[in-house]
Amino acid sequence: MKMIMAIVQADDAHKVTQALNEAGYRVTRMATQGGWLRRENATLLVGVEDTRVDDVLRILRKAAQRRMAYVNVPGEVMGAYHPQPLEVEVGGATVFVLNVERFERP
Amino acid sequence: MKMIMAIVQADDAHKVTQALNEAGYRVTRMATQGGWLRRENATLLVGVEDTRVDDVLRILRKAAQRRMAYVNVPGEVMGAYHPQPLEVEVGGATVFVLNVERFERP
Amino acid sequence: MKMIMAIVQADDAHKVTQALNEAGYRVTRMATQGGWLRRENATLLVGVEDTRVDDVLRILRKAAQRRMAYVNVPGEVMGAYHPQPLEVEVGGATVFVLNVERFERP
Numbered sequence: 001m002k003m004i005m006a007i008v009q010a011d012d013a014h015k016v017t018q019a020l021n022e023a024g025y026r027v028t029r030m031a032t033q034g035g036w037l038r039r040e041n042a043t044l045l046v047g048v049e050d051t052r053v054d055d056v057l058r059i060l061r062k063a064a065q066r067r068m069a070y071v072n073v074p075g076e077v078m079g080a081y082h083p084q085p086l087e088v089e090v091g092g093a094t095v096f097v098l099n100v101e102r103f104e105r106p
Numbered sequence: 107m108k109m110i111m112a113i114v115q116a117d118d119a120h121k122v123t124q125a126l127n128e129a130g131y132r133v134t135r136m137a138t139q140g141g142w143l144r145r146e147n148a149t150l151l152v153g154v155e156d157t158r159v160d161d162v163l164r165i166l167r168k169a170a171q172r173r174m175a176y177v178n179v180p181g182e183v184m185g186a187y188h189p190q191p192l193e194v195e196v197g198g199a200t201v202f203v204l205n206v207e208r209f210e211r212p
Numbered sequence: 213m214k215m216i217m218a219i220v221q222a223d224d225a226h227k228v229t230q231a232l233n234e235a236g237y238r239v240t241r242m243a244t245q246g247g248w249l250r251r252e253n254a255t256l257l258v259g260v261e262d263t264r265v266d267d268v269l270r271i272l273r274k275a276a277q278r279r280m281a282y283v284n285v286p287g288e289v290m291g292a293y294h295p296q297p298l299e300v301e302v303g304g305a306t307v308f309v310l311n312v313e314r315f316e317r318p
């Protein structure tokens with residue numbers, strides 16, 4: 001079994017969770033925060049059989065499209081002052097796949 | 107060392123944490139949400155020596171009893187409308203055991 | 213790749229995250245709670261290349277100093293009543309390093 005930890009934008013979390021659930025995958029959602037932009041995002045925990053990892057990645061790619069957006073960066077990030085909004089890439093997912101040694105439902 | 111990630115019902119989280127603490131185990135609690143029923147639940151992180159995993163599972167089984175309950179399922183889950191409450195199994199724990207390569211207290 | 217899970221005091225989370233970001237590390241922050249003192253703390257997720265783990269530990273040691281403090285312990289912990297504040301060690305970090313089998317940005 002593998003534990004997939006997928007960090008997605010807060011706005012994409014609902015759509016991604018629904019797409020995974022409809023494909024039969026179980027999902028647990030954690031409200032998290034990005035360290036750099038200090039904006040709310042979401043980390044989804046998805047425990048799946050080893051053979052299902054690629055299918056989950058396919059669903060993530062489709063449901064969490066990467067796109068460019070203008071965001072207000074907190075003034076004191078890295079000490080410089082950003083009076084203008086900064087164009088950063090948002091959307092998409094950052095995904096870590098970890099091995100699960102045991103899965104139990106005591 | 108192993109990292110035990112135990113997803114339990116929100117109502118059981120306090121009782122489970124206390125039982126683990128009283129047995130000498132350290133616990134970190136995360137407020138999480140189920141993807142399917144969209145209800146609050148809790149994910150407990152418990153880092154333990156390899157030989158202690160079965161003892162933690164025993165405590166989880168005892169403190170988080172599985173039981174049937176009626177819940178209101180959000181109307182648009184999977185597109186169908188559920189006017190009546192649905193009987194689902196609640197309680198219990200969903201447990202993932204991951205390997206910890208290093209444990210440090212810098 | 214490794215996933216570093218660092219549990220730090222809530223008061224230290226911002227300073228630690230900034231120090232890691234300024235060193236070029238990506239950080240995701242989760243608001244968590246200690247099981248024993250039931251106080252807010254923070255769990256930081258930092259996915260890094262294998263060779264960078266020691267550098268992250270060095271930054272954690274510097275930014276999250278361990279120190280003694282008086283805290284009010286919830287009355288019913290372990291059944292005993294603590295009328296006086298208890299001196300416990302706070303600060304510092306509890307760090308788990310887990311192996312990441314795959315890292316993807318679908």
Ligand SMILES: Nc1ncnc2c1ncn2[C@@H]1O[C@@H]2COP(=O)(O)O[C@H]3[C@@H](O)[C@H](n4cnc5c(N)ncnc54)O[C@@H]3COP(=O)(O)O[C@H]2[C@H]1O
Binds near residue numbers: 007034035088239257
């Ligand atoms: N130290 C740094 N120097 C320069 N640029 C930086 C930086 N830290 C972050 N960025 C940039 O800012 C975006 C938002 O980062 P944030 O930390 O708020 O939000 C991040 C963070 O919460 C998480 N994340 C990404 N990589 C991670 C990793 N290796 N470990 C833990 N969390 C990660 O995913 C969110 C989106 O990341 P993404 O890479 O798409 O997008 C990142 C990246 O393009």
Ligand SMILES: Nc1ncnc2c1ncn2[C@@H]1O[C@@H]2COP(=O)(O)O[C@H]3[C@@H](O)[C@H](n4cnc5c(N)ncnc54)O[C@@H]3COP(=O)(O)O[C@H]2[C@H]1O
Binds near residue numbers: 047
């Ligand atoms: N492999 C896994 N990976 C990550 N998290 C996991 C997981 N298995 C369980 N969980 C977490 O544990 C909660 C309880 O799961 P359980 O399987 O007992 O009880 C579940 C299950 O009986 C059912 N269910 C969940 N997803 C389903 C799906 N895609 N299709 C059919 N039934 C589903 O609804 C109950 C509540 O689900 P909910 O998502 O609200 O809440 C889930 C979810 O937060």
Ligand SMILES: Nc1ncnc2c1ncn2[C@@H]1O[C@@H]2COP(=O)(O)O[C@H]3[C@@H](O)[C@H](n4cnc5c(N)ncnc54)O[C@@H]3COP(=O)(O)O[C@H]2[C@H]1O
Binds near residue numbers: 129131249306
């Ligand atoms: N192996 C592990 N697995 C998961 N999470 C872990 C962990 N070790 C530490 N943590 C997390 O780190 C926080 C600080 O732990 P620390 O050991 O420095 O400081 C601890 C420790 O000195 C003491 N303590 C905790 N549990 C205890 C227990 N069962 N018996 C005796 N002392 C305990 O109280 C302090 C605060 O504990 P609290 O639970 O509120 O908060 C803990 C907990 O959230």
